Amino acid sequence: MTIKKLITGAPGAGKTTYARELAGEKGKVIDLDDFRSIAPDEETAKSWRDQAEEAAKASDADYYVVRTLADPVERAEVAKRLGAESTVALLTSPEVAKKRVLERDGDDTKHQVIDEWWENFKANDGEETLALDGEPDDPSADEPADAGQGSEPGDPAPTSNEEEPADPKPSEPTIEELLDKARQEEREKVLTEQNTAYFTQRFKETALARKLSDEAAGKLLGTVNPTALMGESYEQTDANISEFFEVSGISAPKINRGSQHGGYRGTEPLAGKEFGASRAEQFYKNRK
Structure with a gap:
C-alpha cells in the first residue's frame, strides 16, 4: 500500500526536513522550494509543483507533499485532491520559526507570513499536529553541586580521588543546522x-553538428569528464564544449575504402572510444 501524506506548516516549521525523514530513500518529496531553485519564475515553479502533485496521485510510489496551507478549508481540499491518507500540521512556535528563516534566508521578510499563518491556522478533525521546536535544555545542568553539604564552617573543601571528567562530547546538530x-x-x-543534463544535450548536439553519428557521439561522450567541461554558467559550458571539439579536431571519419580497417586513416583511429579517449586526454593536457 502506497503512502500519500500532506505536511503543512508555517515557513521555518521544519516541513521539508520532516518530510525527507519520513520519505527515507524510497519515498519522494514534493516541495515548491525545489522547483523554485530551477524554475525561471514563481509561476513556472508552481506549475511544475502542481504537475508533480497530479502525477503523485496516480503513482504507486510513496509521496510526501510539503505545503504551507494555514486555512483549514483549503488544506482539506488539497488533501482530498492529492488522495492523502493523512495530514500533519507542524505547530513549531513562531519564535523558533522566525529564528530559522532569519538564519536560513538572511532576512526577516517571511516573519509577517509566519504571523499570518498562525492567525489563520485552525486544525481540522483527524489531522495530526506536531511541534519541532527542539528539545529544551536541562535546567539541572546549570545548577552547581552543593560541595559543602554536611561540612562544618571552616572545614576545607572535600577532595576527591576521582579523575577529572573527560571533555564533553560534541553536541548534536540542532534542528536549524x-x-x-x-x-x-x-x-x-x-x-x-540540471547542469549535467544540459552538458549532455549540448555535447551531443555539437557532435552531431560535426557530422558524427548518434552512436559515435554517445561513445565519445563516454570518454570525457563532464565536470571538467561544465562551467559556472551555460555560456561557459558551451564555450568549453566548443573549445574541446576545436582543439581535439574531432569530426566525422573519412573512410579509406582501400583499407581493411574502415574508419582509420593509416593506423590512427578516427572514431570510437579509443579515438575519443586519446583526443580527450590531449585536450585536458592542453588546458593544464
Whole structure:
C-alpha cells in the first residue's frame, strides 16, 4: 500500500526536513522550494509543483507533499485532491520559526507570513499536529553541586580521588543546522543534475553538428569528464564544449575504402572510444 501524506506548516516549521525523514530513500518529496531553485519564475515553479502533485496521485510510489496551507478549508481540499491518507500540521512556535528563516534566508521578510499563518491556522478533525521546536535544555545542568553539604564552617573543601571528567562530547546538530544542511544538499543535487543534463544535450548536439553519428557521439561522450567541461554558467559550458571539439579536431571519419580497417586513416583511429579517449586526454593536457 502506497503512502500519500500532506505536511503543512508555517515557513521555518521544519516541513521539508520532516518530510525527507519520513520519505527515507524510497519515498519522494514534493516541495515548491525545489522547483523554485530551477524554475525561471514563481509561476513556472508552481506549475511544475502542481504537475508533480497530479502525477503523485496516480503513482504507486510513496509521496510526501510539503505545503504551507494555514486555512483549514483549503488544506482539506488539497488533501482530498492529492488522495492523502493523512495530514500533519507542524505547530513549531513562531519564535523558533522566525529564528530559522532569519538564519536560513538572511532576512526577516517571511516573519509577517509566519504571523499570518498562525492567525489563520485552525486544525481540522483527524489531522495530526506536531511541534519541532527542539528539545529544551536541562535546567539541572546549570545548577552547581552543593560541595559543602554536611561540612562544618571552616572545614576545607572535600577532595576527591576521582579523575577529572573527560571533555564533553560534541553536541548534536540542532534542528536549524539539519534544515540548512538538507536544503543545501538538495539544492546542490538538483543543480548538478540540471547542469549535467544540459552538458549532455549540448555535447551531443555539437557532435552531431560535426557530422558524427548518434552512436559515435554517445561513445565519445563516454570518454570525457563532464565536470571538467561544465562551467559556472551555460555560456561557459558551451564555450568549453566548443573549445574541446576545436582543439581535439574531432569530426566525422573519412573512410579509406582501400583499407581493411574502415574508419582509420593509416593506423590512427578516427572514431570510437579509443579515438575519443586519446583526443580527450590531449585536450585536458592542453588546458593544464
